[in-house]
Amino acid sequence: MDRIAIHGGARLNGSIPISGAKNSALKLMAASILTDRPLRLTNMPRLADTKFLGRLLQALGVEVTESESGGEQETLFHAREITSTFAPYDLVRQMRASFNVLGPLLARTGHARVSLPGGCTIGARPVDLHLDALSRLGAAIQLEEGYVSAVAPDGLRGAEIEFPFVSVGATEHAMLAAVMARGTTVLRRAAMEPEIGDLARCLTAMGARIEGIDTDVLTIEGVTSLNGADWSVIPDRIEMGSFAVAAAMAGGEVRLTRARAELMTALTEKMVRAGVEVTPTEDGVIVRRDPAVRLRAVDVETEVYPGFATDLQAQFMTLMTLAEGESRIRETIFENRFMHAPELGRLGADIHVHAGEAVVRGVDHLIGAPVMATDLRASVSLVIAGLVAQGETIVDRVYHLDRGFERLEEKLTACGADIRRLKGDE
Numbered sequence: 402m403d404r405i406a407i408h409g410g411a412r413l414n415g416s417i418p419i420s421g422a423k424n425s426a427l428k429l430m431a432a433s434i435l436t437d438r439p440l441r442l443t444n445m446p447r448l449a450d451t452k453f454l455g456r457l458l459q460a461l462g463v464e465v466t467e468s469e470s471g472g473e474q475e476t477l478f479h480a481r482e483i484t485s486t487f488a489p490y491d492l493v494r495q496m497r498a499s500f501n502v503l504g505p506l507l508a509r510t511g512h513a514r515v516s517l518p519g520g521c522t523i524g525a526r527p528v529d530l531h532l533d534a535l536s537r538l539g540a541a542i543q544l545e546e547g548y549v550s551a552v553a554p555d556g557l558r559g560a561e562i563e564f565p566f567v568s569v570g571a572t573e574h575a576m577l578a579a580v581m582a583r584g585t586t587v588l589r590r591a592a593m594e595p596e597i598g599d600l601a602r603c604l605t606a607m608g609a610r611i612e613g614i615d616t617d618v619l620t621i622e623g624v625t626s627l628n629g630a631d632w633s634v635i636p637d638r639i640e641m642g643s644f645a646v647a648a649a650m651a652g653g654e655v656r657l658t659r660a661r662a663e664l665m666t667a668l669t670e671k672m673v674r675a676g677v678e679v680t681p682t683e684d685g686v687i688v689r690r691d692p693a694v695r696l697r698a699v700d701v702e703t704e705v706y707p708g709f710a711t712d713l714q715a716q717f718m719t720l721m722t723l724a725e726g727e728s729r730i731r732e733t734i735f736e737n738r739f740m741h742a743p744e745l746g747r748l749g750a751d752i753h754v755h756a757g758e759a760v761v762r763g764v765d766h767l768i769g770a771p772v773m774a775t776d777l778r779a780s781v782s783l784v785i786a787g788l789v790a791q792g793e794t795i796v797d798r799v800y801h802l803d804r805g806f807e808r809l810e811e812k813l814t815a816c817g818a819d820i821r822r823l824k825g826d827e
């Protein structure tokens with residue numbers, strides 16, 4: 402199993418290009434099932450998660466062709482014919498987003514059998530809202546032996562769906578099914594994350610009719626077929642936020658490019674209050690911090706977009722470990738997303754977790770130690786801590802990191818970090 406070794410203390414100076422968003426790419430990939438025409442996705446991140454889903458799509462009959470031209474990564478998805486509507490446990494278990502092939506399979510073929518994804522380290526993460534939405538769209542659903550079997554022999558039909566609370570995955574899943582349902586679908590209390598807007602715009606480019614994009618009410622007029630499209634994946638705001646925090650933590654000046662500053666406004670506000678300079682540019686942001694000046698403690702509560710992203714909570718908590726004063730960090734989206742706190746404690750951070758809140762008291766310095774990554778965002782928070790911890794930090798189980806960060810060591814090394822990957826046997 403690979404590990405990452407970091408020698409803390411180097412300032413970060415330079416430029417980091419931001420990749421396409423994992424959480425957009427995965428849903429755009431699922432959209433390829435809806436059409437027998439090719440869907441060409443550019444700005445495609447090459448990640449373990451996109452690879453997993455690519456493998457599942459291939460098992461369903463989708464041709465997947467990766468290429469690169471002029472430094473631009475693209476992947477062509479061509480679901481000429483769906484040869485299987487079965488998504489086995491082994492392929493869904495590895496990554497929850499695989500579950501989102503259910504709706505498109507139903508819309509395209511009228512039936513599907515997809516494994517339930519199960520929980521994960523950050524929480525139980527049920528899919529009841531997804532299933533509820535699909536049954537309102539006319540699918541007959543049965544749960545048996547860990548699988549969802551769904552049929553809609555006469556096709557899906559439009560419906561009014563009001564989600565009981567905001568869910569990113571359920572909103573996307575309902576949209577992926579409703580674009581080819583007969584009649585009108587209205588999705589109320591829809592999630593407004595930028596990746597949902599990206600999916601809606603790509604579907605529109607494919608011929609779908611969607612109104613209310615970027616709002617919490619989506620009105621979808623079903624169409625009988627969709628075309629292919631060329632679509633550039635939106636920049637990854639979580640990767641951008643993670644590097645922004647890394648630069649703030651280490652000190653120095655880092656320019657994040659190929660990104661969009663307005664997608665991380667909630668983080669920027671908090672960083673500025675903590676004493677970090679964040680300057681939007683035409684294609685991203687510049688993050689600057691004088692390491693001689695101590696950071697200030699700031700409270701954070703995770704919320705749905707445009708609030709503070711749960712996917713940036715671990716990174717911000719890391720920043721607060723060195724801030725002056727006491728910071729309260731509340732997690733409201735997932736019930737178990739503080740697994741990084743005890744690991745940060747191993748580096749000398751002072752964090753007390755009670756229920757959904759972590760109280761972080763800033764310390765003078767962190768000291769390197771072996772730590773264990775527990776999930777994707779937790780692992781990057783440990784890398785960020787390692788950048789400033791005295792001595793060496795070894796992050797174990799970096800396969801979590803590979804799920805969602807493209808060429809992380811390379812990007813940080815280019816800015817002066819002392820970080821390297823230790824291969825399984827090193």
Ligand code: EPZ
Nearest residue numbers: 424498526527528529530531568569570571712734735777
């Ligand atoms: C997406 O997960 C992201 N994943 C997550 O990113 C992100 O943390 C999350 O949205 C919130 O922003 C992808 O896009 C692949 P939800 P998702 O449905 O769709 C509960 C990362 O690190 N819920 O908005 O699963 C659920 O348990 C990942 O990249 C139900 O109860 O999130 C959670 O508490 C981690 N029933 C809350 O809703 C349901 O049917 C919000 O989850 C669905 C969700």
